[in-house]
Amino acid sequence: MEELIFLYTRYVPEFIEGTKTTLWLTGISLLVGFIIGLPIALARIYGGGWIRKLVIGYVEVFRGTPLLVQLFIIYYGLPEFGITLSQTASAIVSLGLNSAAYQAEYFRGAIQAIDSGQIIAARAVGMSHIKAIRYVVLPQAFRLVIPAWSNEAIGLLKASAVVFLIAMPDLMAKAKIIAGRYFSPIESYLAVAVAYILLVLFLSIFLSFVERRVKIPGLEIETAR
Amino acid sequence: MKAPIIKAEGIYKAYGEVEVLKGVSLNVNESEVVVIIGPSGTGKSTLLRCLNLLIKPDRGRIWLNDIEISAPYFNSNRVREQVGMVFQDFNLFNHLTALDNISIALRKVLHMKVAEAKERSLQELNNVNLLDKKDLYPSQLSGGQKQRVAIARALALDPQVMLFDEPTSALDPELIGEVLEAMKTLAEKGMTMIVVTHEMGFAREVANRIIFMEHGNIVEEGSPNEMFLHPQILRTREFLWKITELYGKHENK
Numbered sequence A: 001m002e003e004l005i006f007l008y009t010r011y012v013p014e015f016i017e018g019t020k021t022t023l024w025l026t027g028i029s030l031l032v033g034f035i036i037g038l039p040i041a042l043a044r045i046y047g048g049g050w051i052r053k054l055v056i057g058y059v060e061v062f063r064g065t066p067l068l069v070q071l072f073i074i075y076y077g078l079p080e081f082g083i084t085l086s087q088t089a090s091a092i093v094s095l096g097l098n099s100a101a102y103q104a105e106y107f108r109g110a111i112q113a114i115d116s117g118q119i120i121a122a123r124a125v126g127m128s129h130i131k132a133i134r135y136v137v138l139p140q141a142f143r144l145v146i147p148a149w150s151n152e153a154i155g156l157l158k159a160s161a162v163v164f165l166i167a168m169p170d171l172m173a174k175a176k177i178i179a180g181r182y183f184s185p186i187e188s189y190l191a192v193a194v195a196y197i198l199l200v201l202f203l204s205i206f207l208s209f210v211e212r213r214v215k216i217p218g219l220e221i222e223t224a225r
Numbered sequence B: 001m002k003a004p005i006i007k008a009e010g011i012y013k014a015y016g017e018v019e020v021l022k023g024v025s026l027n028v029n030e031s032e033v034v035v036i037i038g039p040s041g042t043g044k045s046t047l048l049r050c051l052n053l054l055i056k057p058d059r060g061r062i063w064l065n066d067i068e069i070s071a072p073y074f075n076s077n078r079v080r081e082q083v084g085m086v087f088q089d090f091n092l093f094n095h096l097t098a099l100d101n102i103s104i105a106l107r108k109v110l111h112m113k114v115a116e117a118k119e120r121s122l123q124e125l126n127n128v129n130l131l132d133k134k135d136l137y138p139s140q141l142s143g144g145q146k147q148r149v150a151i152a153r154a155l156a157l158d159p160q161v162m163l164f165d166e167p168t169s170a171l172d173p174e175l176i177g178e179v180l181e182a183m184k185t186l187a188e189k190g191m192t193m194i195v196v197t198h199e200m201g202f203a204r205e206v207a208n209r210i211i212f213m214e215h216g217n218i219v220e221e222g223s224p225n226e227m228f229l230h231p232q233i234l235r236t237r238e239f240l241w242k243i244t245e246l247y248g249k250h251e252n253k
Helices: A002-046 A049-064 A067-081 A087-112 A116-124 A129-166 A171-182 A185-213 B044-051 B076-082 B098-108 B114-127 B143-155 B173-188 B200-206 B224-229 B234-246
Strands: B006-015 B018-028 B033-037 B059-064 B083-086 B161-165 B192-196 B209-214 B217-222
Touching: A002 A049, A002 A087, A002 A129, A002 A171, A002 A185, A049 A087, A067 A087, A067 A129, A087 A129, A116 A129, A116 B076, A129 A171, A129 A185, A129 B098, A171 A185, B006 B044, B018 B044, B018 B059, B018 B217, B033 B044, B033 B200, B044 B059, B044 B083, B044 B161, B044 B192, B076 B083, B083 B143, B098 B114, B098 B143, B114 B143, B143 B173, B173 B192, B173 B200, B200 B224, B200 B234, B209 B224, B209 B234, B217 B224, B217 B234, B224 B234
Parallel strands: B033 B192, B033 B209, B083 B161, B161 B192
Antiparallel strands: B006 B018, B006 B059, B209 B217
16 A cells, blocks of 8 residues: 555656646547548548548548557558658557547538438528538537547547557556556556546546537437436 | 519429429519419429529529529529528528527628628518527527528528428417418518418418429419319319318318
8 A cells, every 4th residue: 555655656747747648649639530530521421432432441441440550550560661650650640540530430420410401401591512511510510429529539548548559658658667667567557547537537527518518409419308 | 574583494303213393384473472282292392492403403494583593504502692492391500599590691601791790680580570589599499480580591681582392381380370471571572482382371362373283293373363263173173172171270261
């Protein structure tokens, strides 16, 4: 027990460093995933022919392979083709591309849940298809997607732990270092587990808050009571 | 003789094997109120949606004010600024208040300034007697209120023609009246209207011309008197008899 307390007090700065890395890595990857994922969702719903096939292929590949495999291919495999990325770049690229595939499917679900009458009405008042999507469909889709997207955000936060395998100094990496130094793996990993739980908790609370703030009466998926 | 404000010639539309419109031709003059009646699934809605190019007919030509809007490279978005539409299911934008439902097209399509759009929207909302509901969301409005907001939304763009696709079919009987009143007022102001409806009372009172459609064709058309009192074609007579029997409450005249 004293060792636990010793760990926590002595290594708080290290934990904070690791947490910072985990947080900004997750944040940037979520952003990358969003920037790539939303257009993919739109392409899949509204695109034709080969565009659709292409994006479906992308989603299947990145959902169908483990994140760890994708990470290793990007960090260890790409150099064989002449593309050498730093650890940070590799981490962001693989987390981002992976997240994009999942986010694309969540957005697709939310967009398709919106009644087709909404687009028809938007076009009936003179909006182009693009304006209809931008001003009528997406604002509603963003509210509908929050529960699923929160899932992805939380998932990515935890999945980001794999980057320690390419020596990124994240929370998980710190745990390993500390465990190695003091030969007390159980205390070290438990402490890190608690740290992750706390991070996820704060993230969940924040996302619930956002959901409530942007809520519009009547704009929910109907649930029977 | 002034040209008809809307002219449609030979409109043909099929979905795969199913022929929905089999060569429909139609002229509507300015300030005319044309009511289209007929059994469900006979192409009435499809015809309406062809007139504002929401649906592209497979064959046929359409003119708005002598401009051929069915021409291949014509900008169909501009057409819908001139031809407004009201739907059976209202289709109000769920994420916007009543006021914003009206102003969004003014701002994003006509590029009106925010203040001007707001003023215009308040005016239109007032015209349908819903000014006090301006900050409510569609889910907080009754069906009749939603439809009146939808009418205000379409009118805000100052269209030349208004299309109504069974505007009262999804409403409680008690709420139908307020919507029909709004439409009647609009007709009295001289708006050109094409209305698909089952409301025979409205047809008889407000329509200048009634068109009976079935199986993708116009079966018969004429003034309300001609159609209700002296229908020439058997099928028209059958349909009207059935409908007036069903909607007997409008027959107390």
